[in-house]
Amino acid sequence: MLQKIIGLKTLFFSLVTFALVYFFMVKSQVFWLKQIVIVEQLLVVFLAVVIVFASYFNRSRLAYLSLLWLLYYGSISFSPPWSTWLAQQGDWLTLFGCCALLLFSLMKDRGVISVHGLYRLVAISVVAVIVFVWLTMSEPIILFVKALPNLAEFSQVIRLELPLALSSVVIVWRAMIKADLVTSALAVSLLFWLCHQYQLIELPISLTLTLLSLYYVLVIAIDAYFLAYRDDLTGLPSRRALNQLALSLGRKYTLAMLDIDHFKKFNDTYGHDIGDQVLKLVAKKIGSVKGGGKAFRYGGEEFTIVFPGKSIDQALPELVAVCQAIEAYKIVIRHPQRKTKQERNAKNAGKNNEFKTVNVTISIGAAVRENKQSFAQALKCADQALYKAKNKGRNNVSY
Numbered sequence: 001m002l003q004k005i006i007g008l009k010t011l012f013f014s015l016v017t018f019a020l021v022y023f024f025m026v027k028s029q030v031f032w033l034k035q036i037v038i039v040e041q042l043l044v045v046f047l048a049v050v051i052v053f054a055s056y057f058n059r060s061r062l063a064y065l066s067l068l069w070l071l072y073y074g075s076i077s078f079s080p081p082w083s084t085w086l087a088q089q090g091d092w093l094t095l096f097g098c099c100a101l102l103l104f105s106l107m108k109d110r111g112v113i114s115v116h117g118l119y120r121l122v123a124i125s126v127v128a129v130i131v132f133v134w135l136t137m138s139e140p141i142i143l144f145v146k147a148l149p150n151l152a153e154f155s156q157v158i159r160l161e162l163p164l165a166l167s168s169v170v171i172v173w174r175a176m177i178k179a180d181l182v183t184s185a186l187a188v189s190l191l192f193w194l195c196h197q198y199q200l201i202e203l204p205i206s207l208t209l210t211l212l213s214l215y216y217v218l219v220i221a222i223d224a225y226f227l228a229y230r231d232d233l234t235g236l237p238s239r240r241a242l243n244q245l246a247l248s249l250g251r252k253y254t255l256a257m258l259d260i261d262h263f264k265k266f267n268d269t270y271g272h273d274i275g276d277q278v279l280k281l282v283a284k285k286i287g288s289v290k291g292g293g294k295a296f297r298y299g300g301e302e303f304t305i306v307f308p309g310k311s312i313d314q315a316l317p318e319l320v321a322v323c324q325a326i327e328a329y330k331i332v333i334r335h336p337q338r339k340t341k342q343e344r345n346a347k348n349a350g351k352n353n354e355f356k357t358v359n360v361t362i363s364i365g366a367a368v369r370e371n372k373q374s375f376a377q378a379l380k381c382a383d384q385a386l387y388k389a390k391n392k393g394r395n396n397v398s399y
């Protein structure tokens with residue numbers, strides 16, 4: 001559920017940002033139309049840059065999509081031999097664009113210059129052929145549906161509108177459940193494509209494609225930023241982000257080091273996968289620290305919270321609250337033995353087979369930055385306080 005809300009937010013922000021820039025371009029189109037010759041020449045370069053950029057960062061779906069845009073733009077602008085044939089294939093073009101986006105939204109990003117890249121190019125070609133075959137051979141199905149009582153009107157939309165609507169729903173659904181910028185970019189591209197094909201866009205295609213290619217670059221750059229600064233498992237900012245924050249901290253701040261108690265034993269008892277689940281859930285609790293605290297995954301089962309501008313007296317109640325919240329947290333995990341289909345079916349026989357409740361505690365060491373101390377020195381003091389907390393019997397805050 002939470003994932004869908006995040007996905008909806010990502011999709012919403014992507015659409016709103018793109019729409020705002022689009023309307024700005026429409027409002028200033030007199031200026032842009034004067035520059036159209038330059039825009040047209042630059043677009044090919046832009047798209048080529050996106051293909052290279054996306055391939056380098058392994059955002060293969062945006063690389064293939066930009067390649068398709070490049071082919072499309074080349075086909076309608078430079079009159080290659082197939083342009084006359086393409087001009088007569090409006091339905092195929094519309095449906096193929098939509099189905100290619102559907103394919104991209106269902107597949108994973110993989111290396112472009114690899115065997116996976118080859119498979120994906122074959123898949124795109126297969127989709128193009130299937131769409132062509134469908135559009136040319138769907139007549140008997142349409143006639144069959146037309147003959148059915150109450151479905152005569154429905155038969156008119158079977159050929160084009162129905163597959164367009166179905167693939168659009170799946171693309172938007174995928175953007176919601178995947179909650180990543182690339183899948184949202186595919187949904188934005190779908191909107192652009194449908195508006196373009198149904199002539200709802202006021203701007204020339206070269207301008208809107210330039211906008212789209214700049215948007216892809218932005219998506220790849222933001223994605224790369226998150227890759228570098230977010231911890232993959234917990235979703236918290238990583239140690240690299242902590243080091244970045246350290247550069248912008250003022251003179252006064254409080255630091256806390258947090259460590260899950262006896263986590264090795266926990267891993268040994270329940271297995272590494274369950275350990276990962278618990279780390280994620282504990283990280284979520286740590287991430288919701290109040291009082292202006294910023295949480296980071298320091299590494300392994302260790303976390304750091306920074307309270308910029310706060311004294312230790314101000315930070316302590318918030319740290320105690322985190323410690324108590326985790327102690328009271330009955331963590332529901334998937335049962336380690338839930339692996340095969342038979343075992344999943346067995347849940348009907350005994351429901352409590354599937355989930356299990358566990359508890360963990362954490363120890364916290366806190367330190368305020370003393371005069372002229374570097375960030376590393378303050379962190380060391382918090383680490384020493386953490387040892388104190390461990391020696392005091394764990395599940396407490398020491399400073």
Ligand SMILES: Nc1nc2c(ncn2[C@@H]2O[C@H](COP(=O)(O)OP(=O)(O)OP(=O)(O)O)[C@@H](O)[C@H]2O)c(=O)[nH]1
Pocket residue numbers: 233259260261262263264265267271272273274275276279299300301390394
């Ligand atoms: N599942 C999982 N375990 C991890 C991860 N990172 C570190 N660990 C485990 O965390 C455990 C840390 O163990 P120790 O440093 O010995 O400390 P501890 O068992 O928590 O004991 P105390 O800190 O003294 O309470 C090791 O078993 C690591 O394998 C991770 O990403 N996932």
